[in-house]
Amino acid sequence: GAGVSQSPSNKVTEKGKDVELRCDPISGHTALYWYRQSLGQGLEFLIYFQGNSAPDKSGLPSDRFSAERTGGSVSTLTIQRTQQEDSAVYLCASSLRTGRQETQYFGPGTRLLVL
């Protein structure tokens, strides 16, 4: 398919373990965004990439969260020493370019449950 894909679709982990979430953007899209949606909440912006660089990391909730993007394509979001409050749906989106009038296309999300 030509859409944004994310893996795994579901992840259950124990508190204190590290998890890695993957996003494959639409081919040719230079901008990539990570959001999360906690239960009953809207989508919360985490970080964005323009190419391989992340100019603004201020949306990451704590230093346990990190993200990288290689080759201008795949991105991974890593959560170290997971906590129960990290349980959420993590959504990735990509757009052709950054810019507020660029349509962002979302993947199906990774549902993370921290026990």
Added chain:
Amino acid sequence: DQQVKQNSPSLSVQEGRISILNCDYTNSMFDYFLWYKKYPAEGPTFLISISSIKDKNEDGRFTVFLNKSAKHLSLHIVPSQPGDSAVYFCAASRGGGSQGNLIFGKGTKLSVKP
């Protein structure tokens, strides 16, 4: 502090009637607004957008209205169809940068009954 608010968590409408979903925002720097639709177990899908230089944008059955003085926008769906049943998110973006990260409301769950 929530900058984008959708005060109605749910809305139920009869098929064929109009659905009106509302959204309020607090940040006067927002100058671009979007509506996304989300089905269960899927990511949000872009529906329609409006720039702050306009007060109305129409696309088929969907129309978005923007009232800047009231910091309010609304999405009208007419006529509503059962397939429109989904969660609708309002989102806003700030001007002055090329970043494009979106600020989302909590969503309104629309149920269209046959």
